Amino acid sequence: MSTLAPPRASDYDILSFDCYGTLVDWESAITSTLQSILLSHDAHWNDAVLLEHFAALEPVEQERGGSYRAVLRRVLERFGSRLGFVPTESQLVQFEECIARATPFSDTVDALKTLGESFQLAIISNTDDDLFALTAPNLAVSFDYVITAEQVGEYKPNLAVFEHALQGFSCSKSRILHVAQSLFHDVAPASALGIATAWIDRTKGKAGATAPSEARPQWAFQTLVELVSTIQDS
The missing domain is CATH 3.40.50.1000 (HAD superfamily/HAD-like)
Structure with missing residues (x-):
């Protein structure tokens, strides 16, 4: 204090x-959604690593501008690039809205x-x-x-x-x-x-x-x- x-x-x-x-x-929403998406592509990172990368990627994409939906789409695409998968359109939409739907x-x-x-x-x-x-x-x-x-x-x-x-x-x-x-x-x-x-x-x-x-x-x-x-x- x-x-x-x-x-x-x-x-x-x-x-x-x-x-x-x-x-x-939002952290629980981010990690649970990412883990579900990664699992579908047989990709694996623990929650702490996911949050570390999100914390680094999000400000970079915000600097590029655009809607927050666009920011989150690009963040997920960059996760895919690093882990060797291409997210589906439904996964991109899921990630766009996961934070907004968080508890x-x-x-x-x-x-x-x-x-x-x-x-x-x-x-x-x-x-x-x-x-x-x-x-x-x-x-x-x-x-x-x-x-x-x-x-x-x-x-x-x-x-x-x-x-x-x-x-x-x-x-x-x-x-x-x-x-x-x-x-x-x-x-x-x-x-x-x-x-x-x-x-x-x-x-x-x-x-x-x-x-x-x-x-x-x-x-x-x-x-x-x-x-x-x-x-x-x-």
């Missing part, structure tokens, strides 16, 4: 969230419902509008703002994504707390713009599906339950 005083509810009007990896268990973490829905009683809620996500539409019903709350990479034409950690969000929010950046699992995609750019950050350490310090970063959040929590308890008690 940070040595700073805990975040106070009275200091913020908007809590913005990364979605995949923070609210939704929320067990603490997500209750935390969002509780926080929504006191704050406006926002999503800032590296996804397409139609993919987030697949995810949204599972989160069981209405978000006041939804900002996607498709809307901005850029992917986090590009500052343009957060700058776009700030332009649409109803308060100054000093009244926003951004909550995210990825130091690389979220904590680094949000901090660079002076937005307060709370890191949810979903991977318990292990390497996962995001690139490494030396970014340091103001606060760190193991779960959303811990965040809710802290911000309510402060």
